[in-house]
Amino acid sequence: MRIGRTLPPAAAPLQLADILSSSKVAMSKSFSEQSVREELKNYFDKKYCFFVSSGKAALCLTLQALQRLHPERDQVLIPAYTCYSVPSAIVRAGLAIVLCDIELSTLDYDYEQLQEKLANPRLLAVLSTHLFGLPAHTEKLRSLLQDPRVTIIEDAAQAMGAEWNGKKLGTIGDVGFFSLGRGKALTAINGGIILTDREKLGQELTKMVAILPCCTTRQVLQQLAYAITLLFLIRPVWYWIPSTLPFLRLGETIYDPEFPMHQMSTFQLGLLRNISKKIDRQRQARKKNIAFWGDMIGLRFSREHPSASDYPDLIRFPVLMEDAHLVNHIVKRSGEQGLGITKTYPYSINGITELTYNFAGEYYPQARQAARDMITLPVHAFINDNDRSKILSVLSRAGVQLTGSA
Numbered sequence: 001m002r003i004g005r006t007l008p009p010a011a012a013p014l015q016l017a018d019i020l021s022s023s024k025v026a027m028s029k030s031f032s033e034q035s036v037r038e039e040l041k042n043y044f045d046k047k048y049c050f051f052v053s054s055g056k057a058a059l060c061l062t063l064q065a066l067q068r069l070h071p072e073r074d075q076v077l078i079p080a081y082t083c084y085s086v087p088s089a090i091v092r093a094g095l096a097i098v099l100c101d102i103e104l105s106t107l108d109y110d111y112e113q114l115q116e117k118l119a120n121p122r123l124l125a126v127l128s129t130h131l132f133g134l135p136a137h138t139e140k141l142r143s144l145l146q147d148p149r150v151t152i153i154e155d156a157a158q159a160m161g162a163e164w165n166g167k168k169l170g171t172i173g174d175v176g177f178f179s180l181g182r183g184k185a186l187t188a189i190n191g192g193i194i195l196t197d198r199e200k201l202g203q204e205l206t207k208m209v210a211i212l213p214c215c216t217t218r219q220v221l222q223q224l225a226y227a228i229t230l231l232f233l234i235r236p237v238w239y240w241i242p243s244t245l246p247f248l249r250l251g252e253t254i255y256d257p258e259f260p261m262h263q264m265s266t267f268q269l270g271l272l273r274n275i276s277k278k279i280d281r282q283r284q285a286r287k288k289n290i291a292f293w294g295d296m297i298g299l300r301f302s303r304e305h306p307s308a309s310d311y312p313d314l315i316r317f318p319v320l321m322e323d324a325h326l327v328n329h330i331v332k333r334s335g336e337q338g339l340g341i342t343k344t345y346p347y348s349i350n351g352i353t354e355l356t357y358n359f360a361g362e363y364y365p366q367a368r369q370a371a372r373d374m375i376t377l378p379v380h381a382f383i384n385d386n387d388r389s390k391i392l393s394v395l396s397r398a399g400v401q402l403t404g405s406a
C-alpha cells in the first residue's frame with residue numbers, strides 16, 4: 001500500500017465554483033434546462049441532443065431506437081479491443097455482438113477484415129471508436145459501407161471536445177455519443193450525451209428518453225456528495241486514499257449489462273454550462289503533457305500528422321510495449337511510486353468470461369496483443385515536472401527508447 005503523492009491515470013478535474021453554482025441553479029426555479037440543451041446543440045451543431053445517465057445508457061438507447069426502426073436487424077459490429085461498457089450496452093439492448101480485429105498501428109479497425117464483416121444482412125450498426133481520443137477513420141468506414149440501413153455510431157466516449165480536420169469528433173457519424181464519467185475528457189460525475197441529425201432516430205430517441213426515470217432526490221444528493229469528494233480525492237495529494245480502497249474498484253473495467261438507466265439531473269446539466277470554455281480549459285491542460293510524451297516517446301497510432309507538434313487531444317497517452325513482462329514491470333514500478341501508468345483493458349472483448357462462448361473459434365490476435373501489451377501514461381492537469389521525470393526514468397530503465405531530450 002502506498003501513502004503519498006499518487007497520480008490518477010486519467011482525471012477531469014471539477015471546480016468548486018462549478019459545483020456550487022450548479023447546486024445553486026439546480027435548486028432555483030429560474031434555471032432553464034432548456035438553455036443548457038440549446039447551448040450544447042449549438043456547440044456541436046446538431047439537431048438532436050439527449051442527456052442520460054452514462055455513456056453505456058446512451059449507446060443502449062441509441063441501439064434500442066435503431067432496432068425499432070429496423071426490427072429485422074439485430075447485430076452490432078464493434079472493435080475487438082475497446083471498453084467493456086460497449087458490449088455491456090449491446091447485451092443490455094438485447095442485441096448480438098460481432099467483432100472485428102484492430103490494426104496495431106492505429107488502434108482503429110483492420111479495414112480489410114471490416115469490409116468482409118460489413119456484408120451482413122443482420123447488421124444494425126457499426127461503431128467507430130476514438131479510443132483514448134485518437135481519431136478513428138469514420139469517413140473510410142462510411143466509404144466502405146454500401147448499405148444505408150446500417151447506422152454508423154461514433155463512440156466518442158473518450159473524445160468529447162476533440163477535433164479532426166476541423167470537425168468535432170462525435171458529429172461525423174450518423175449518431176455519436178460521449179461519456180461524462182470520472183476518467184473522461186469532461187466530467188459531470190457520470191452521464192452520457194447522444195447527438196444526431198437523423199430525423200427518425202431523433203424522434204424515436206425523444207420518446208424513449210422522455211419516459212426514462214428522473215434522478216431521485218437521493219441520487220442527486222449522492223451526486224453532490226460524490227462531486228465534493230472527487231474535488232479532493234482526484235488530486236495527487238489525496239488520490240492514494242481511494243486507490244487503497246479495493247471496494248471502489250478504481251481503474252477497473254467491468255463488464256456489467258445491469259447498469260442503471262435514467263435521465264441526467266439538473267445538477268449535472270448545470271455542470272455542463274459554458275461547455276466550450278470548460279472543454280478548452282481541459283484541453284489546454286492536457287496539451288502540454290501530450291506534446292511532452294509525443295516528443296519524448298513518439299505517438300505510434302496517429303493516422304497522419306500535419307506537423308509533429310500537432311498531437312491529437314488524448315485523455316491518456318497510449319504506448320505499446322514489446323512484451324507483457326515489460327508491461328507488468330512498469331505497472332508495478334508505477335504502483336510503487338504512484339505515477340498513474342496503467343494497463344488498459346484486461347482482455348480483448350472475446351476474452352471476457354461471460355462472453356467467450358459467443359466467440360468460440362474466433363481469433364483476434366491484434367486486439368489480444370493490445371490488451372496485453374498496452375500501457376497508458378497520464379496527461380491530465382495535475383502532473384508536474386517531477387512526475388514527468390520519474391515516469392521517464394521508469395520507462396527508460398525498462399528499455400523504452402526515448403527519442404527526445406528531457
Ligand SMILES: *Cc1c(COP(=O)(O)O)cnc(C)c1O
Pocket residue numbers: 054055056057082083085086129131155157158178179180181190191192
Ligand atoms: C467510457 C466508455 C464508454 C461508456 O461510458 P460510461 O459513461 O462509462 O458508461 C463507451 N465507450 C468507450 C470507448 C469508453 O471509454
